[in-house]
Amino acid sequence: MQRAPHVAVIYHSRKGTLHALARAAADGALAGGATVRLRRVEDRAQQGPPPGAPHRVPVATHDDVLWADGLVLGAPTYFGNVSAALKQFLESTSDLWRAGALADRVVTGMTSANSPHGGREATLLALYRSMYHWGTLIMSADPTDSSFTAAGANPYGVGAPPATDGALPDTYLRAAGALGRRLGHYAHQLAASHAARITTRPTRIAVLHHPDCASTRILADALAHGARSQQAEVRLRPLAPPGAARAPSGARAATPADVAWADAVAFGAPVRAGIVAPLLSQFLASCEPLGTTGELAGKTVTAFVTTSHPHSGSETALLALYDVLHHWGAVIVPPGYTDPAVAAAGGNPYGTAHSTAGGSPPADATVKAAVFQGQRLARLTARLRGWCATSPGPPREPPPAGRAGPQPPRPPVLSLSERNST
Numbered sequence: 001m002q003r004a005p006h007v008a009v010i011y012h013s014r015k016g017t018l019h020a021l022a023r024a025a026a027d028g029a030l031a032g033g034a035t036v037r038l039r040r041v042e043d044r045a046q047q048g049p050p051p052g053a054p055h056r057v058p059v060a061t062h063d064d065v066l067w068a069d070g071l072v073l074g075a076p077t078y079f080g081n082v083s084a085a086l087k088q089f090l091e092s093t094s095d096l097w098r099a100g101a102l103a104d105r106v107v108t109g110m111t112s113a114n115s116p117h118g119g120r121e122a123t124l125l126a127l128y129r130s131m132y133h134w135g136t137l138i139m140s141a142d143p144t145d146s147s148f149t150a151a152g153a154n155p156y157g158v159g160a161p162p163a164t165d166g167a168l169p170d171t172y173l174r175a176a177g178a179l180g181r182r183l184g185h186y187a188h189q190l191a192a193s194h195a196a197r198i199t200t201r202p203t204r205i206a207v208l209h210h211p212d213c214a215s216t217r218i219l220a221d222a223l224a225h226g227a228r229s230q231q232a233e234v235r236l237r238p239l240a241p242p243g244a245a246r247a248p249s250g251a252r253a254a255t256p257a258d259v260a261w262a263d264a265v266a267f268g269a270p271v272r273a274g275i276v277a278p279l280l281s282q283f284l285a286s287c288e289p290l291g292t293t294g295e296l297a298g299k300t301v302t303a304f305v306t307t308s309h310p311h312s313g314s315e316t317a318l319l320a321l322y323d324v325l326h327h328w329g330a331v332i333v334p335p336g337y338t339d340p341a342v343a344a345a346g347g348n349p350y351g352t353a354h355s356t357a358g359g360s361p362p363a364d365a366t367v368k369a370a371v372f373q374g375q376r377l378a379r380l381t382a383r384l385r386g387w388c389a390t391s392p393g394p395p396r397e398p399p400p401a402g403r404a405g406p407q408p409p410r411p412p413v414l415s416l417s418e419r420n421s422t
Contacts, residue, residue: 005187011074012085017112017163024173028180043085070187074110077119103135109157120159135336140326151175206262210269211238211247226374264300264381271313297329304352314353345369
């Protein structure tokens, strides 16, 4: 019998704001059928639980993280970053991270700041930087949900003003509830992925790449190969200037229709001044009409880049691109440190990167990292869709030997369903 998804809402709150948001997110996940744990992190600078929180709200432990299929993490903004208490809790998981026990959960975030532009976006993005290292799936807010528009249309999660006497306007509580429900949906998909659920078709993946860089094309080919090895149906397309039907090579150019067709999209481009090349930015802008019809929300995405030097944007360009894709309502799938191939290629948890300094093509280790990134995108997208890789489909090449490392076992499922009513 299929179990309910496990959602842990873990938060730090000093004045009651994040406690109120956490309760709303927990209620949203619970209403969607999840088993929920509401947990606060220990704050050594504060005596007792936060205002508005009953003493019976337990303190978060590593077991809560291991138990969860999905995590809602919340903390107030301190100088544009998450609070020290939550950061300390996240850093305490380093042994679990080394063991590979944190990956493949879906994560989203909530925060609060005194002023509307005092960190309600930056804090969530800073939180996700750590989650990329864990190898989690990062869930954006749903741009098609009216509750997020009413709460300020923050694509990265929920950002709220401080509570007054522990009370928040219903606008933000509704947004937090919707975020919890959405996370519960994806947690359900992950939890149920090994059940006998088969959709009618293989996973569709579009690999879209800049046409003018040979190294980018090599990585795109490798990522597409990795996706096909997982029985995904792949469209490999070069980008072209707006309105052009063909790339300079004569190949059929990528269009927004390829994005609409795909369940998952991988983007590849060279880096210019710390961000992806303008041609990719232009293509993303051309996809905006799909957002108005809700066709972008929920797509899984990943990215890879080439740079002129090892540290001239191999991290920042990927992070900036993911910031854009949050506006789609996408689920971001970074490689994290989930396979030895990532470390062998330089250890970039955000995506495969290659430096073209000296004119050398991507090394074998870098190509293998791109293959793994394609395998991972296809595998996790299939899990979120409910398609089994063993279902009937066209024959595909097997993955390169030794590339898809074993996944760490999940801890035993606890039988007790919990909810902390306040």
